[in-house]
Amino acid sequence: MAHSARRDSPELPDLSLLKRLVRDQLIYLLEQLPGKKDLFIDSDLMSPLDRIANVSTLKQHEVDKLYKVEHKPIVSISDQICFLIRPRMQTVKWICDVVNADKAAGKFRRYKIIFTPQKFYACEAVLEEQGVFGDVTTDEWAFYLLPLDEDIISLELPEFFRDNFLAGDQRWVRTAGSALHLLHSLFGPFSKVYGIGRCSKMTYESWREQVEQGEQKARHAEIGNVFLIDRDVDFVTPLCSQVVYEGLVDDIFRIKCGCVEFGPEVTSSDKSIKVMLNSQDKVFNEIRNEHFSNVFGFLSQKARNLQTAYDKRRGMDIQQMKTFVSEELKGLKQEHRLLSLHISASESIMKKKTKQDFQELLKTEHCLLEGFEIRECISFIEEHINRQVSMIESLRLLCLLSVTENGLLPKDFKSLKAQYLQSYGADHLLTFSNLRQLGLLVEQQPGETLTVMESKVGKLVNDRTAVKLTDAFSSLAKKSHFRALSKKLNLVPKSDEEYDLRVPRDMAYIFSGAYIPLSCKIIEQVLERDGWTGLEEVTRLINGHEFAVTGADPKSKSDAQRIILVMFLGGCTFSEISALRFLGKERGYKFIVVTTAITNSSRLLEALLDNNV
């Protein structure tokens, strides 16, 4: 990026400590079951596990064979079986089937279930119901946090979003609280905690209780401040197309656990390769936060530099050549490979995006964000649906329309829903029902037009009745008074100003200068004001549950006070991370993002389809 980091930017704490801790714990757990054993792993735990241990670690602790949990009869012949799973009832039921089948066959083995990050009572109830309680031992592996990079930590719990926000099940609140507690005991004590959202509040409470119950050793804080934020505070941002390199790579190739698989179209060979994408990759590290339009320029400049570096070897004598080979060549080669890889990836992104009218799509999104030419947007979406262009993409646009417009007019809602069902199948009735429940895609109720009125009135009259009135309405309308928020926080820069993406002036650059992500803007404002004072209107529009608490008195203005842990409950996008990195550079902070999972529009919406459960 063009601007250099502030010199006094504080150092990030070493998060790899988290990996070492969970690795040791896993080894301990495996040793609780001495002797050779086969290990069954939940498929969604495989990548996270890969980040902290490898096969030889497992083999060293007498794991014989590894299998994926597939909800089918097993073929293992080992007399000890260990299951490493997420606490899900259906998986436990399958294990009960395995045990009962063994019993019926007169086969005796030892079984152990290791639940991660914790066990649930409901899972143990299944063991009891199925008559295998006691035949199976259980344990917990407190694998709460996986550092994906030096400033990103993931709980790797994508189901957090659906369970908490759609089903209203608070089973993960304690988990989030424990994760925070772990960070607090390793890198705390925290001096300030800010937050917004119901789940954030509950997480804070859970964390606080755990701190009270545990003993706190006095130590030197490495992380000073914490910000908790619920995903449903801002649905607009994750519904937008990502145009920053890392986000774009995630939208197109899907980054899984910090690793991406580039297919033959990128590798230009017949095989795919998996690449870790993090700050260790020097080329990636320089372009990850860049708007895609800058990436080409950067890559070609890089290529030229590389050429120059290689050219140096011409005219070298033997001694010089020797030094060159031993000192520089390896680095250059590494860079060369990475460079070719990212060039090919960019090329592939360009091809894909030009094919699907990406430009028109972006234009529609920008219009929706601006509240401009809504009719045209609707007919664009309609056409998208009629032509059966990607089911998720159509849904995304519909939700973006609803969230920014505070619901669809009844006539539009009826017609778009009918067309959607005709194009993508009637079973999406269930999807629509989920989206309505979550407030992502709703029909404007006749009463709701009042909320617009009422928000104007609210500015004029500021007495208690107005507040009461507001509460009544906001519970009805639930979320998003996006237009009012956007105005209040200046989320959409004036369109007559030039926006130079090469020299971004604010976080809007991550959306081509069209929109500052609401989530990050709130964080910025609260940090700047050291609390919520002056943001009353904003929190009211978001529907509250904000808090700011001071804990341990910060001894001095130490560096730790400028390290801010932002915890997204329900997932965050790479674009938001990029925006926070930008903010950090501008203000001399460093952000560490903790998220229940990395999300994007597709993941968010796929979680709400009704094809699982």
Next chain:
Amino acid sequence: MMKSKADEEDYWNSSKYNAFTFDDADDELSALKETKKAVNSIGPLLAEDGEEDWERVSWSGEPVGSISWSVKEMAASNQRADREPAFPKISTETPSLGKSQSGISLSSLFKGETVIRSLLGDPSLRLYTPELRKPKSEYKDLVSDWSAEETVQRLQQGKGVTLEKFRSLQDKLLLLDLAVAAHDGNAITAVLIYLKRTLCKEVLFRELESRQTALRHFIHYLTENREQRLLLELLRALGRTEEAALLQYKDYKNIADENKRRDFLKSCLSLQFGGEDGNHVQDHYTLLERQIIIEAADRKAEREGKLEVFQKFPRKASILNMPLITTLYYCCFYHYNEPEQPAQRPKQYFTTALAARAKLKNWTDVDAMFNSRNWLGFSKKKSPLSFQRVVDILQKNSAPTRVLQEYVGLVSDAELRIGLAQKHKCHDIVINTYRDMKDRQQLAEYRKKVERGSAEERKIDELLSNQQIRWKN
């Protein structure tokens, strides 16, 4: 977005967002290709031992030694074993005990057991009980007389509890309310499981009605535990009939046989859906009913090989359970000229039919779709869809330039027309449009893009030297 088409170029070229358009792709892409070439050509040095610092990866791209890789290997080696009968039959063999007990170990409890077991000489005697490992204090915990507060706290910490002592309704509800107050979903569900076992449905449902958080947990628990019947009862008892209806409707997914599925959908029609959902389910039913008829007839026709279209374009899949628009596309593809045609042709129909006929490269049908005669009998091309979109659909179905040209020419906005014409190499349209716009500069510029000595070049030269045109520049 018909109206704004004209502004589109403007938008991208003048607004703040212009810094980035994917339509500049051609230029960017070629620049990128250059860079790529440059990078690839750097130093033959690399070709030699290029593999060394890459991670070793297997054929599937998984790093060798990674857990995902190992699991896949295992799955592959087990493929044959996979086909063995579901759960293995009773074997008379006694399982051999794990022999190797070596290795570093923090706990030696199990070793002890093995010894005992071999001493007893009866491997089937499973002496180990996990509880043995628990410290004594934990044992005490289990029998202790915990208060409701303590019980909930222990649930939160994942420790063992006994709930049986909470027998009065009051005690049970106190427990539930405390769990809710603790915001711990695990504890809430734990109490609910106990209440479900020890309270009759009527009382449980009644009490849950005023406890929304607990209710949502209960609904989620029943959903995950697949207790459909109880869930339906609950929803009905709460008067949430619309949700109950959807839940019941959802069951159609578990019915594979199409006739049974159709009958099931029919039975759903009497359910109390909310809003328009009843109509949507009715449509779903009607659609499947039709699909069953079409599928039977077409399968027969295909087998008998009487219809040419089925041989030329074999069906890729059955039409059963496809969405309405897919079914429409299918019908426009295989049954276009059959007598039963819809009288009204909304935009949705038009779009789909156009795509289907274009896919078949039946340009006559395509052409006919746009024909309309005015009252004087002149034929004029009309479309409910913007011609830009039409071009797009045709081009995606690889229509020849000759066909494309006709529709590109019908795009009303000049700028847009030029853009499309350039993209699809319809030189005549570009040239004529510049001529009509009297834009000499652009025309001269375009001359560079056409082939040397071609008819197009000659045409441009003629125009440029034509004295009668009043060029604007």
